[in-house]
Amino acid sequence: MAKPKVAFFDFSCCEGCQLMVLNCEPELLDIIGAVDIVNFREAISDRGEDYDIAFIEGSIITPHDVKRIKAIREQAKVVVALGACAHTGGLNKLRNFQDTEEAKKEVYGDDAKYFEVLPKVLAVNEVVKVDLAIPGCPINRFEFISVVKQVLAGAKVSLPNYPVCVECKYHENECLMLKGTICLGPITAAGCDSRCPNSQWPCTGCRGMIANPHLEADQITLSKAGLTVQDILRRYRLFYGYSEVVK
Numbered sequence: 057m058a059k060p061k062v063a064f065f066d067f068s069c070c071e072g073c074q075l076m077v078l079n080c081e082p083e084l085l086d087i088i089g090a091v092d093i094v095n096f097r098e099a100i101s102d103r104g105e106d107y108d109i110a111f112i113e114g115s116i117i118t119p120h121d122v123k124r125i126k127a128i129r130e131q132a133k134v135v136v137a138l139g140a141c142a143h144t145g146g147l148n149k150l151r152n153f154q155d156t157e158e159a160k161k162e163v164y165g166d167d168a169k170y171f172e173v174l175p176k177v178l179a180v181n182e183v184v185k186v187d188l189a190i191p192g193c194p195i196n197r198f199e200f201i202s203v204v205k206q207v208l209a210g211a212k213v214s215l216p217n218y219p220v221c222v223e224c225k226y227h228e229n230e231c232l233m234l235k236g237t238i239c240l241g242p243i244t245a246a247g248c249d250s251r252c253p254n255s256q257w258p259c260t261g262c263r264g265m266i267a268n269p270h271l272e273a274d275q276i277t278l279s280k281a282g283l284t285v286q287d288i289l290r291r292y293r294l295f296y297g298y299s300e301v302v303k
């Protein structure tokens with residue numbers, strides 16, 4: 057039986073998620089045996105345009121990106137958003153809270169006039185249908201391997217829809233909020249094995265919100281910790297820029 061052909065494509069991002077894929081090392085060897093990788097700019101020089109599964113990294117920010125992602129969608133049977141930039145727009149969506157021309161000027165200076173960008177940064181699913189998303193900034197490489205294996209087996213992939221706090225409690229971490237550090241774990245989707253709080257870093261929400269976050273309770277807790285409404289919005293906007301909550 058022919059192996060499925062797999063391609064990786066990057067749009068606007070830091071390419072850190074593709075790097076995480078390369079970091080899988082031993083586990084990646086299992087997958088490489090089961091698929092043909094035909095396009096993966098960070099790893100190989102081949103540029104195959106015949107593929108079944110497309111992993112998309114990065115956000116859609118230019119008219120050219122829109123055309124390119126639509127062409128990829130037409131070719132691929134399965135489109136997987138890889139990482140926060142592709143999944144929700146990630147950090148890139150911070151630009152949506154600024155004036156586009158001012159943001160361009162800040163980044164490109166006098167060359168800004170040469171760059172045509174969309175009025176808003178878009179996640180991939182705002183332009184084409186996405187079959188599956190692997191969240192995180194960057195992705196969790198173990199989750200990547202697990203999801204790929206499930207996709208190859210034709211299984212229905214389901215990711216956790218409970219908060220990071222659950223994993224944090226499982227690790228018996230002392231809650232950072234009790235020590236005066238603001239943490240978004242209560243409303244952020246788990247699946248990273250509470251990577252940040254395990255190392256005494258607060259969760260900043262990179263996997264996006266759980267489906268039904270208890271926002272009122274979170275905002276009361278954050279207010280009690282001394283945050284103003286503007287402070288809370290600023291923190292939410294870092295990774296929840298896709299959500300109506302922060303509009």
Ligand code: SF4
Nearest residue numbers: 069072139140141193
């Ligand atoms: S999700 Fe984060 S690590 Fe991945 S490409 Fe975007 S900015 Fe980089």
Ligand code: SF4
Nearest residue numbers: 221224231232239241
């Ligand atoms: S440190 Fe963060 S993730 Fe852990 S229990 Fe406290 S709020 Fe939840």
Ligand code: SF4
Nearest residue numbers: 248252259260261262
């Ligand atoms: S703890 Fe929060 S910020 Fe850290 S990896 Fe997990 S979801 Fe992302």
